[in-house]
Amino acid sequence: MILYEILYLAVIVISFxxxxxILLQIHKTEKKIFFLAESLFFGFFGVARIFYYIWDFRDPNHMFWVLGVSTAMVAMAFLLFAIERKIIHGTKYAFTICAICASILIIIPFSNEIHVWIQTIMVTMLAPVGVIYFWVIAKRSTGEVRKLAIIYFFGIFIWASGQFFRGQLLRDVEWLYYITAPLLFISGNIIILYVLVKRVIELEWPNKIHHLFIIHSRGGINLYDYSFTAKDTAESDLVAASISGITGILQEITKSKRKLKLLDSVDVKIILEYGSYIIGALITEENYGILRKKLHTLITLFELKHADHLKQFSGSLRIYKGSKELIEDVFSPKDIYESKILK
Structure with a gap:
């Protein structure tokens, strides 16, 4: 029984x-309503699990089970509201209303058997909506978002499987109810946390980039620069030369063969990537992995396109004036599924 309690307490802790x-990440994203709803979902789910814990291990009074189910339905209502608001149009929040009604219906003093069937029917009807939602995102999206969505989908699916095995009808099957279900909850939550903490906020990268410089390694000449904001960077040639100079000086001082990859000044960061002939410098607010990947791709494509001119660099910049299209193609948010999902 001690192992059962430890697993159950772990579920409560990881839920909160x-x-x-999620709540701490809200200020970093424009999708505040969805993130808030998701945070409330896991928060209320944690509260529900406290009531279930009391019922399972401390006091078998049916009231605690009822409070757990009612709170879990409120949690479901928050998630369903966010989903119906953004992707399932035409339902007029029918699923959300069902979850709210279930949370009220379950506290009406029916018999225990009726309560169990209310829970079973509602969970069976409503839980697949969330799973299907994340599958739709995975199917419709491309690039980085698809990877995120697929991982997130499996996390939600595993987590929902834990909910299924935790149903009161399976309580007599101890290995499912007390061991498998908590382990599925915890595993699903870990996957969800991985996506949220490591990658989800990276979907905001288009709002974080400011300016790009393509600099020739020899002499620090600014071959081309591009502004992602309305404001142009003053003295672009001077900035490019300074970046090249700093990287060269630091490498000389440290006597290291490893090249400088990042200049960090709290609010502003300069991500650096190197090719055979050029340096890519991206001024941004965050050092996201996806930005480094895109910068590396740009450097590779730029050198392939202008290999001969870069190798025999004459100082002429005219040929590089058409680089805008290449930059906009590489740094286009086209791989972000922007329709009405998670806005």
Whole structure:
């Protein structure tokens, strides 16, 4: 029984941890309503699990089970609201209303058997909506978002499987109810946390980039620069030369063969990538992995396109004036599924 309690307490802790982490990320994203709804979902789910814990291990009074189910339905209502608001149009929040009604219906003093069937029917009807939602995102999206969505989908699916095995009808099957279900909850939550903490905020990268410089390694000449904002960077040639100079000086001082990859000044960061002939410098607010990948791709394509001119560099910049299209193609948010999902 001690192992059962430890697993169950771990579920409660990780539920609140997930809710807190999502809440802390809200200020970094424009999708505040969805993130808030998701945070409330995991938070209320954690509260529901406290009531279930009391019922399972401390006091078998049916009231605690009822409070757990009712709170879990409120949690479901928050998630369904966010989903119906953004992707399932035409339902007029029917699923959300069903979840709210279920949370009220379950506290009406029916018999225990009726309560169990209310829970079973509602969970069976409503839980697949969330799973299907994340599958739709995975199917419709491309690039980085698809990877994120697929991982997230499996996390939600595993987590929902834990909910299924935790149903009161399976309580007599101890290995499912007390061991398998908590392990599925925890595993699903870990996957969800991985996506949220490591990658989801990276979907905001188009709002974080400011300016790009393509600099010739020899002499620090600014071959081309591009502004992602309305404001142009003053003295672009001077900035490019300074970046090249700093990287060269630091490498000389440290006597290291490893090249400088990042200049960090709290609010502003300069991500650096190197080719055979050029340096790519991206001024941004965050050092996201996806930005480094895109910068590396740009450097590779730029050198392939202008290999002969870069190798025999004459100082003429005219040939590089058509680089805008290449930059906009590489740094286009086209791999972000922007329709009405998660806006």
């Amino acid at each position: 941890l997930t809710a807190a982490i």
